[in-house]
Amino acid sequence: xxxxxxxxxxxxxxxxxxxxxxxxxxxxxxxxxxxxxxxxxxxxxxxxxxxxxxxxxxxxxxxxxxxxxxxxxxxxxxxxxxxxxxxxxxxxxxxxxxxxxxxxxxxxxxxxxxxxxxxxxxxxxxxxxxxxxxxxxxxxxxxxxxxxxxxxxxxxxxxxxxxxxxxxxxxxxxxxxxxxxxxxxxxxxxxxxxxxxxxxxxxxxxxxxxxxxxxxxxxxxxxxxxxxxxxxxxxxxxxxxxxxxxxxxxxxxxxxxxxxxxxxxxxxxxxxxxxxxxxxxxxxxxxxxxxxxxxxxxxxxxxxxxxxxxxxxxxxxxxxxxxxxxxxxxxxxxxxxxxxxxxxxxxxxxxxxxxxxxxxxxxxxxxxxxxxxxxxxxxxxxxxxxxxxxxxxxxxxxxxxxxxxxxxxxxxxxxxxxxxxxxxxxxxxxxxxxxxxxxxxxxxxxxxxxxxxxxxxxxxxxxxxxxxxxxxxxxxxxxxxxxxxxxxxxxxxxxxxxx
Ligand code: AHR
Numbered sequence: 001x002x003x004x005x006x007x008x009x010x011x012x013x014x015x016x017x018x019x020x021x022x023x024x025x026x027x028x029x030x031x032x033x034x035x036x037x038x039x040x041x042x043x044x045x046x047x048x049x050x051x052x053x054x055x056x057x058x059x060x061x062x063x064x065x066x067x068x069x070x071x072x073x074x075x076x077x078x079x080x081x082x083x084x085x086x087x088x089x090x091x092x093x094x095x096x097x098x099x100x101x102x103x104x105x106x107x108x109x110x111x112x113x114x115x116x117x118x119x120x121x122x123x124x125x126x127x128x129x130x131x132x133x134x135x136x137x138x139x140x141x142x143x144x145x146x147x148x149x150x151x152x153x154x155x156x157x158x159x160x161x162x163x164x165x166x167x168x169x170x171x172x173x174x175x176x177x178x179x180x181x182x183x184x185x186x187x188x189x190x191x192x193x194x195x196x197x198x199x200x201x202x203x204x205x206x207x208x209x210x211x212x213x214x215x216x217x218x219x220x221x222x223x224x225x226x227x228x229x230x231x232x233x234x235x236x237x238x239x240x241x242x243x244x245x246x247x248x249x250x251x252x253x254x255x256x257x258x259x260x261x262x263x264x265x266x267x268x269x270x271x272x273x274x275x276x277x278x279x280x281x282x283x284x285x286x287x288x289x290x291x292x293x294x295x296x297x298x299x300x301x302x303x304x305x306x307x308x309x310x311x312x313x314x315x316x317x318x319x320x321x322x323x324x325x326x327x328x329x330x331x332x333x334x335x336x337x338x339x340x341x342x343x344x345x346x347x348x349x350x351x352x353x354x355x356x357x358x359x360x361x362x363x364x365x366x367x368x369x370x371x372x373x374x375x376x377x378x379x380x381x382x383x384x385x386x387x388x389x390x391x392x393x394x395x396x397x398x399x400x401x402x403x404x405x406x407x408x409x410x411x412x413x414x415x416x417x418x419x420x421x422x423x424x425x426x427x428x429x430x431x432x433x434x435x436x437x438x439x440x441x442x443x444x445x446x447x448x449x450x451x452x453x454x455x456x457x458x459x460x461x462x463x464x465x466x467x468x469x470x471x472x473x474x475x476x477x478x479x480x481x482x483x484x485x486x487x488x489x490x491x492x493x494x495x496x497x498x499x
Pocket of ligand 1: 027029070071072073171172213291349350
């Protein structure tokens with residue numbers, strides 16, 4: 001059996017675990033909001049119409065931050081449509097997803113939902129059809145204590161200041177599909193003006209400028225450079241978005257998607273630092289990886305309706321995930337954690353029904369997709385400092401990324417506790433992994449779990465919601481400062497150890 005060796009040393013620190021790495025995303029798209037997190041009349045609905053089954057699963061998922069309300073949706077959105085008495089709220093065309101938006105759920109409901117879910121809101125503003133004034137109005141409504149038209153309006157709606165800290169200055173403005181799509185200089189100027197004005201109300205906001213909507217975009221690299229040349233002193237983060245799929249059946253490359261995420265993050269960090277050097281600035285720009293996931297165009301087409309009807313909350317991109325997808329999601333989280341020195345925020349896109357870890361049926365059950373498990377476990381176990389791991393692994397050959405290590409891993413260390421997250425990206429067979437943990441002084445194996453199945457295409461459905469779960473990893477052993485794991489082909493595992 002091929003073997004790999006890893007060394008964990010608490011001295012090899014990268015950065016503290018950033019709780020905002022465990023963010024997700026709620027967009028007014030498909031059934032993420034309507035019949036996802038919100039369904040008045042559902043058997044589990046609370047007094048606000050929020051599905052309590054979904055709220056519970058959101059807590060179990062260990063979500064820290066939720067980005068809202070889009071996505072592409074935000075670039076045509078009027079935030080004021082979604083506040084105040086429901087009877088007065090207009091129905092609007094949503095051009096991004098060719099749907100009808102009822103505005104039954106809006107900013108006030110989202111803020112209440114965040115409080116109940118115990119998550120921090122991350123608000124995106126419309127820089128597609130709107131600009132500086134509307135962003136300022138929204139900020140006055142959400143954050144100003146009172147005594148002005150919009151803060152008093154919020155009080156009339158029964159709400160105290162929301163105190164939202166984290167703001168996205170638009171969404172994917174480099175994409176020709178985006179309403180109000182712009183050149184990098186046009187967008188950079190608008191983002192800088194908006195950020196500067198928003199800081200006049202609240203200097204301590206944390207602001208995210210739009211980076212490329214994928215590293216495959218024609219302007220990737222120059223977009224980030226040109227946008228940051230305009231915005232560097234006014235923003236804290238630049239965004240990255242990445243979706244990985246296996247539509248072409250190249251599973252070896254798909255399993256190595258985290259290699260691409262590593263390169264993506266490092267390329268954007270290098271570009272941001274280059275602009276910082278040009279500007280002679282000591283400030284460092286962070287990465288807000290505010291959309292990432294597995295997304296299959298092919299599977300989406302199977303669940304999407306005709307798309308030419310203007311419907312309310314139609315089924316859109318309801319991908320059904322399998323074990324292989326869960327292993328890739330676990331590995332993408334390893335990549336995000338490994339870059340904790342620069343990744344300040346990350347959002348799994350999305351939370352419910354739309355390429356989501358949580359699925360629901362209208363009037364019916366809610367269940368966990370296989371991808372739910374690595375996310376929930378990583379969020380629960382990662383604590384303290386992220387550690388760089390020295391890895392010596394056999395390689396897998398991939399068409400897209402060349403030879404890549406079969407085993408990829410990251411660890412965290414918190415006051416005598418080690419958490420290790422590892423994947424075997426090979427479809428060929430198991431790898432015997434020996435981890436030297438002697439320098440961490442740990443002697444007790446508290447928990448070991450694995451996501452793996454003889455059938456890597458196994459999925460969960462409403463009828464069989466727990467066909468794929470995280471199982472006890474029986475073969476994990478700790479003795480004489482060495483942890484040994486036999487990682488089967490296409491598997492993700494987590495181990496927690498203590499002194
Ligand atoms: O998450 C789905 C969509 O993907 C978002 O609306 C958009 O920002 C991205 O292209």
